[in-house]
Structures are given as C-alpha cells and as structure tokens.
Amino acid sequence: xEPTLTKxxxxxxxxxxxxxxxxxxxxxxxxxxxxxxxTIETVALNRVNLTINKGExxxxxxxxxxxxxxxxxxxxxxxxxxxxxxxxxxxxxxxYSDKELARLRNHKIGFIFQSFHLINxxxxxxxxxxxxxxxxxxxxxxxxxxxxxxxxxxxLSARTRHFPSQLSGGQRQRVAIARxxxxxxxxxxxxxxxxxxxxxxxxxxxxxxxxxxxxxxxxIVMVTHDENMAHKTExxxxxxxxxxxx
Amino acid sequence: MLLSYxxxxxxxxxxxxxxxxxxxxxxxxxxxxxxxxxxxFDHTFGAHAPETNLDRMLFAQFLHVKFKDGxxxxxxxxxxxxxxxxxTLRTPESVAIASNFHATPSxxxxxxxxxxxxxTDAMFWKALDFKFxxxxxxxxxxxxxxxxxxxxxxxxxxxxxxxxxxVLGRTIEINQIGYRxxxxxxxxxxxxxxxxxxxxxxxxxxxxxxxxxxxxGDYLAIITAKSAADLPNVQAEFQRAVRAIPLPDPxxxxxxxxxxxxxxxxxxxxxxxxQFTDDPENDGxxxxxxxxxxxxxxxxxxxxxxxxxxxxxxxxxxxSEIGVxxxxxxxxxxxxxxxxxxNIFLTTLGGLAGLGLAYVALxxxxxxxxxxxxxxxxxxxxxxxALFVTLIFGVVSGVYPAFKMSRLQPARAAANNIERLGGFAxxx
Numbered sequence: 001x002e003p004t005l006t007k008x009x010x011x012x013x014x015x016x017x018x019x020x021x022x023x024x025x026x027x028x029x030x031x032x033x034x035x036x037x038x039t040i041e042t043v044a045l046n047r048v049n050l051t052i053n054k055g056e057x058x059x060x061x062x063x064x065x066x067x068x069x070x071x072x073x074x075x076x077x078x079x080x081x082x083x084x085x086x087x088x089x090x091x092x093x094x095x096y097s098d099k100e101l102a103r104l105r106n107h108k109i110g111f112i113f114q115s116f117h118l119i120n121x122x123x124x125x126x127x128x129x130x131x132x133x134x135x136x137x138x139x140x141x142x143x144x145x146x147x148x149x150x151x152x153x154x155x156l157s158a159r160t161r162h163f164p165s166q167l168s169g170g171q172r173q174r175v176a177i178a179r180x181x182x183x184x185x186x187x188x189x190x191x192x193x194x195x196x197x198x199x200x201x202x203x204x205x206x207x208x209x210x211x212x213x214x215x216x217x218x219x220i221v222m223v224t225h226d227e228n229m230a231h232k233t234e235x236x237x238x239x240x241x242x243x244x245x246x
Numbered sequence: 247m248l249l250s251y252x253x254x255x256x257x258x259x260x261x262x263x264x265x266x267x268x269x270x271x272x273x274x275x276x277x278x279x280x281x282x283x284x285x286x287f288d289h290t291f292g293a294h295a296p297e298t299n300l301d302r303m304l305f306a307q308f309l310h311v312k313f314k315d316g317x318x319x320x321x322x323x324x325x326x327x328x329x330x331x332x333x334t335l336r337t338p339e340s341v342a343i344a345s346n347f348h349a350t351p352s353x354x355x356x357x358x359x360x361x362x363x364x365x366t367d368a369m370f371w372k373a374l375d376f377k378f379x380x381x382x383x384x385x386x387x388x389x390x391x392x393x394x395x396x397x398x399x400x401x402x403x404x405x406x407x408x409x410x411x412x413v414l415g416r417t418i419e420i421n422q423i424g425y426r427x428x429x430x431x432x433x434x435x436x437x438x439x440x441x442x443x444x445x446x447x448x449x450x451x452x453x454x455x456x457x458x459x460x461x462x463g464d465y466l467a468i469i470t471a472k473s474a475a476d477l478p479n480v481q482a483e484f485q486r487a488v489r490a491i492p493l494p495d496p497x498x499x500x501x502x503x504x505x506x507x508x509x510x511x512x513x514x515x516x517x518x519x520x521q522f523t524d525d526p527e528n529d530g531x532x533x534x535x536x537x538x539x540x541x542x543x544x545x546x547x548x549x550x551x552x553x554x555x556x557x558x559x560x561x562x563x564x565x566s567e568i569g570v571x572x573x574x575x576x577x578x579x580x581x582x583x584x585x586x587x588x589n590i591f592l593t594t595l596g597g598l599a600g601l602g603l604a605y606v607a608l609x610x611x612x613x614x615x616x617x618x619x620x621x622x623x624x625x626x627x628x629x630x631x632a633l634f635v636t637l638i639f640g641v642v643s644g645v646y647p648a649f650k651m652s653r654l655q656p657a658r659a660a661a662n663n664i665e666r667l668g669g670f671a672x673x674x
Contacts, residue, residue: 106575
C-alpha cells in the first residue's frame with residue numbers, strides 16, 4: 001500500500017504544482033508608462049500585457065532604454081503606470097495607498113540589484129534584517145533568527161558581523177539575495193543580479209536563484225543582458241522600444 | 247528598530263567627521279550661549295534663597311509721575327508712601343520695607359572697604375529666607391529703638407574681621423558709625439537686587455528723614471501674599487491704596503502710577519516697556535518674553551539652517567539607502583521618523599557638548615569676580631531647558647530634510663533615458 005500512497009501523493013504534488021503554475025502572480029494589463037518633461041514626452045512602455053505565473057522564473061532581455069527597468073519598477077510597485085492595471089496575486093493594486101503598497105512590497109516582493117545596494121554602514125546581519133524592520137509584530141530575536149536563516153541559505157552564516165566593504169562582489173550579491181529572502185517573499189525581482197560579477201560568481205548566483213525557484217517555488221523575474229543566463233530560466237521575454245517583442 | 251537607527255546615525259556621523267564637527271560645533275556653541283544666558287537669568291530672577299517665595303511675592307520699587315506738560319518722573323518711593331499706604335494693606339501676609347543698597351565706606355586699618363549697605367525693617371527678615379551662619383536677625387525692638395546693630399555677610403566678616411568665626415557682638419564701623427554685629431549670613435549674589443547687601447542695619451538708623459512727606463525716596467516694599475492665587479487680590483488692593491495717595495503738586499502733576507509686580511516686572515519689564523505698561527494689567531512681561539523668545543529663535547536659526555543644509559546634502563548622499571528602504575517596505579512616514587530620530591540623536595550630542603561648554607563658561611564667569619558673590623550653576627531646570635532647546639533644534643532642522651527624503655522616488659525617469667537616482671533605479 002505504501003508505494004501506491006507515495007505514488008499518489010507525488011501525483012497530487014505534481015498536479016498542485018501545475019495548477020499553481022497556471023495561477024497569475026503578476027498580471028499587467030494594457031500598461032503604459034509615459035515620462036513627461038516640459039518639452040519631451042517619452043513612452044517607456046506601450047500597452048504591455050504580461051502575466052507572470054506563480055512559481056515561474058522569467059528573464060527579461062532587451063537593449064538599454066527599452067523599458068526593462070520601468071517594467072521591473074512597475075512590477076515592484078516602486079512606480080505608478082500612466083495607464084493600465086497591475087494585479088499582484090489576483091489583487092489590483094492601482095488604487096493602493098503608499099502605506100498599502102509599502103506593506104505589499106514588504107510581504108510579497110524581494111529585490112536584488114545589480115549594484116547590490118547594501119548599506120555600507122550596517123553589518124551583513126543588519127542589512128539582511130532590514131526588510132523585517134518594517135514588518136509589524138516581529139521581535140528583535142525573531143528578526144535575528146530569520147536573518148541568520150536567510151544568510152545560512154546563501155552560505156554566508158560565517159560573515160554576519162562583517163561589513164559589505166569587507167566582502168567580495170559575489171559575497172555582497174549573496175548578502176543582497178539573503179536580504180531579499182529574509183522576508184520570505186513570493187516574488188523576487190532581480191535587476192541584472194550577475195551584471196557586476198565574473199562568470200564563476202555569476203553562475204553561483206544563478207544557481208542560487210534557480211534553487212530558490214525550484215525548491216521554494218519563488219516567482220522570479222530577472223532582467224539580464226546575458227543570453228546564457230536567460231536561457232537557464234523557464235521563459236524569456238524580449239523588449240524593444242517599450243513593447244514586448246517575444 | 248530604534249537601535250538600528252541609532253547605530254546607523256552614529257556610523258553616518260563618523261563617516262563625515264568634518265561636517266559632523268561643524269554641525270555639532272554650531273549646535274553646541276549656540277546652546278552654550280543660550281544656557282549661559284538662561285543660567286544668569288535664573289540666577290537673577292529664579293526662586294533662589296533668600297527670595298525663595300517668589301511665586302507669592304510682589305515688589306513695589308518704582309513710582310512714576312506724569313506731568314501735565316508731558317514730563318515724567320520715575321523714582322523709588324519714599325518711606326512715607328510705603329509706610330502709610332503699602333504697609334497698611336490688609337490682604338497680604340506681610341509687607342516689608344527696605345532701602346536700596348548703596349556703597350558705603352568702611353576702613354580696616356588703612357584699607358578702605360566699600361560695603362553695600364541696606365536699611366531694612368524687621369519684617370524684611372521674615373519675608374526673605376536668609377541663611378544665618380551665626381546669630382540672628384534684628385527684630386521689631388531693635389528697629390523701634392533704632393539700635394545700632396547689623397547683620398553682615400560672610401565675606402564682609404572675613405574682610406573686616408579677618409575671620410567669619412566669633413564676630414557676634416563685635417563692632418563694625420560703617421561711615422564712621424559703629425554697629426554691633428548681631429548675625430552673619432551666607433553671601434547673597436549681587437544680582438539679587440531686592441535682598442543683596444554686605445551689611446543690613448535697622449531702617450530707623452538711616453540718616454534719611456523717614457517722616458518726610460513726599461513721593462520720591464530710596465525705598466522698596468516686599469509684599470508677600472498668603473498664596474500665589476491671592477496675588478491679584480493683593481494687586482487690586484494695592485491699586486486702591488495708590489488711588490488714595492495725594493499728588494503733592496496737582497497743578498503740575500497729572501497722574502501717579504505705582505504698581506506691585508512680580509520680581510522680573512518690578513525690576514525690568516515695567517520700566518523697560520513703560521509706554522505699554524501704564525496699566526495695572528500689563529506689567530510688560532509678555533512683551534519681554536516675546537522679545538526674548540524671538541531673539542533666542544533668531545539666534546538658533548543660523549545653526550539650524552546650517553544643519554538643514556548639511557542634512558539635505560546627507561540625504562542626497564543616502565538616496566540609494568532610501569530607495570532600498572522604500573523597496574523593502576518603508577513608508578514615507580517611517581523614513582521621516584528614522585531621519586528625525588537620527589537628527590535628534592545628532593542634536594542631543596550637540597546639546598550635551600553645549601551643556602559641558604556652558605558648565606565651563608559659567609565656572610569661569612563665577613570665578614572671575616565680575617559679579618559679586620555670583621555662583622552660576624547648571625541645575626535641573628537649566629538641564630531641562632537644554633534638552634528642550636536641543637529637541638527644538640532636532641525637530642526644526644530635521645523636518646524639512648526628512649520630508650524631502652520621504653518624497654524621494656526610488657525609481658525615477660526623465661527624458662529618453664532611465665535615470666539612475668543615486669545609483670538606485672532599476673536598470674533600463
């Protein structure tokens with residue numbers, strides 16, 4: 001009986017995974033973003049319709065200025081679209097207040113930046129703890145425990161007391177990933193996470209992201225200029241002049 | 247979270263030592279000056295011995311006559327006016343009369359001592375809280391009998407007799423008149439204008455004709471009410487009494503104004519703002535406090551603006567951090583809070599340094615003998631003032647930069663290109 005049960009539960013897991021994969025995590029509908037100055041109007045995104053499903057690992061490619069950055073900013077709720085709607089986990093967020101958006105970012109989204117953007121005056125542990133500072137109801141002890149756990153995941157638990165300036169580029173990016181993971185977000189938005197790293201370190205970081213996606217089901221959207229890295233993800237989206245071309 | 251903010255604030259301060267020094271110097275120097283002024287003010291007008299009951303005391307020190315030709319006369323009142331019209335008030339607990347003090351020559355061998363001499367009645371010693379080191383005050387019998395007795399301060403005892411021990415019963419000669427020392431009191435600072443003297447003797451030994459009828463003289467009245475709440479009643483009765491004082495020259499004199507005021511108004515504000523204070527209700531204190539407050543505010547404005555400027559540039563330097571914090575869930579309000587905490591931390595450091603500097607400055611002034619028997623010190627009241635002013639600094643200089651910080655967009659774009667704001671914006 002036992003092997004049959006195992007077989008059944010595996011089947012159930014697979015079915016659940018497939019059904020999860022078909023649930024939209026980020027849904028952009030008719031998104032437009034226009035930057036307006038006194039004299040110039042720049043269309044950064046032109047009627048973009050895009051759905052990222054739960055548990056997907058999507059890479060976004062395109063030349064500089066094509067709108068990748070704007071796309072990631074909008075997905076991360078760091079900027080507002082000029083037109084269209086954004087849904088995160090089935091909820092339209094266009095009318096959310098600053099406070100509600102901040103709460104959503106804190107709970108659902110983790111960011112990884114090309115230049116790491118660690119706070120140099122804070123230790124590794126304090127940097128990783130940062131998202132948890134803005135989460136109500138967590139004690140200092142809990143925050144520390146979660147930060148330690150996140151650092152453990154990226155293999156940096158021995159460096160908690162170090163400062164960013166004392167780490168290599170790869171280690172800094174791993175700290176940045178730990179920071180993104182500390183709040184257990186369902187979405188990770190990565191902005192050229194391997195852009196400032198050599199190929200060996202780049203591969204390490206990529207493996208880490210792939211592991212997160214496969215083992216923890218984290219939805220990842222990664223902007224990259226590296227074709228090799230992009231081909232390791234499930235889906236590749238190309239942008240050109242503010243529009244999705246493939 | 248607070249600890250994290252403070253740790254970060256400390257690191258930011260250490261990162262730019264020169265600017266930190268400039269900020270702290272501006273704050274601490276300004277605070278030092280303010281605290282020294284407040285300490286001197288407190289020393290002069292605060293409720294300190296012997297004027298401990300200031301909250302229920304009034305002083306009648308100057309009377310003001312307006313003449314029909316537009317002239318004015320401002321003078322201390324005569325003993326006659328105080329004795330006849332003020333001492334007889336019914337509402338106060340007590341009325342004491344004393345002269346103003348005057349430097350009077352005294353000789354120890356060939357050495358001349360200029361001793362400040364004040365003539366007082368017996369009630370003076372009951373109204374005020376002198377600390378007697380030896381002996382006691384003179385009472386009603388000595389005053390009535392014009393006894394040649396004196397209370398002297400400790401420094402006079404030392405200067406005149408060479409010691410402050412065993413001087414009771416000895417004779418001190420002032421202006422060639424001998425007085426038997428009946429008590430020795432602790433020195434009273436010269437800035438306590440109402441109570442200060444080197445030597446106090448019965449008012450009846452004054453060479454003045456105390457019976458002389460007239461308005462002008464050289465005396466003051468210390469009126470103690472039964473309670474602070476009773477002060478308006480005392481003042482009202484005082485005004486009724488003043489209306490009964492006849493003008494000695496009604497042909498030329500138009501009006502007599504004479505008020506019983508709290509210490510600061512009696513000594514300063516009623517005289518300084520006389521054009522506004524010909525009214526029992528307006529003793530000029532409100533005007534004086536408004537002016538002092540405005541001056542203090544202006545004085546604080548310069549270092550505050552300097553701090554605002556430094557803060558704004560610090561914020562621009564930290565735009566990447568602000569972007570990261572926003573990205574990870576900080577609201578505008580949280581960032582304002584963080585920056586205000588950091589700024590209050592900085593200004594508190596400046597405040598503590600200012601307190602230290604003020605302490606040193608006050609010690610130097612006290613030790614310099616510029617003001618007789620002055621002993622300026624930083625008490626809890628002044629410490630409270632320092633904290634209050636520091637807080638004002640922290641909030642005033644932090645609010646605008648904090649607001650600017652909270653409005654900073656983590657991702658911003660312009661023209662054709664995605665602009666990197668402080669290196670933060672996501673790539674394009």
